[in-house]
Amino acid sequence: xxxxxxxxxxxxxxxxxxxxxxxxxxxxxxxxxxxxxxxxxxxxxxxxxxxxxxxxxxxxxxxxxxxxxxxxxxxxxxxxxxxxxxxxxxxxxxxxxxxxxxxxxxxxxxxxxxxxxxxxxxxxxxx
Numbered sequence: 001x002x003x004x005x006x007x008x009x010x011x012x013x014x015x016x017x018x019x020x021x022x023x024x025x026x027x028x029x030x031x032x033x034x035x036x037x038x039x040x041x042x043x044x045x046x047x048x049x050x051x052x053x054x055x056x057x058x059x060x061x062x063x064x065x066x067x068x069x070x071x072x073x074x075x076x077x078x079x080x081x082x083x084x085x086x087x088x089x090x091x092x093x094x095x096x097x098x099x100x101x102x103x104x105x106x107x108x109x110x111x112x113x114x115x116x117x118x119x120x121x122x123x124x125x126x127x
Contacts, residue, residue, distance in 0.1 A: 005070055006061045009077030013053050013084065020046040020088060037095040045088045052108050056080050059115035066122040076115055083107040 024046050027039040064073045087104025
């Protein structure tokens with residue numbers, strides 16, 4: 001089955017995953033030249049990404065395979081990218097609570113919840 005929308009967002013998020021991993025590596029190698037708190041927070045950004053994004057991509061794939069309108073699948077995918085960027089940006093700027101971090105994290109939880117309900121709904125409607 002052709003899943004071009006999910007392929008686009010999986011690719012974009014894959015590149016973001018590599019960027020986040022490289023930031024962690026850079027911070028570990030340059031500990032004397034960056035803020036003391038930075039390596040830990042960059043590691044947390046990457047860990048949060050790895051924790052949340054795979055399930056979100058699986059849900060995106062399921063929705064696309066279930067025949068959900070492509071524009072809605074794009075909306076979910078683009079929102080996921082924006083939320084993960086907001087989370088990464090917010091947490092990499094300050095180790096404490098920031099609005100971008102909060103919006104990125106809570107927005108991802110909400111998005112995964114909405115996509116989960118949509119997947120369940122698509123199952124029920126198809127039966």
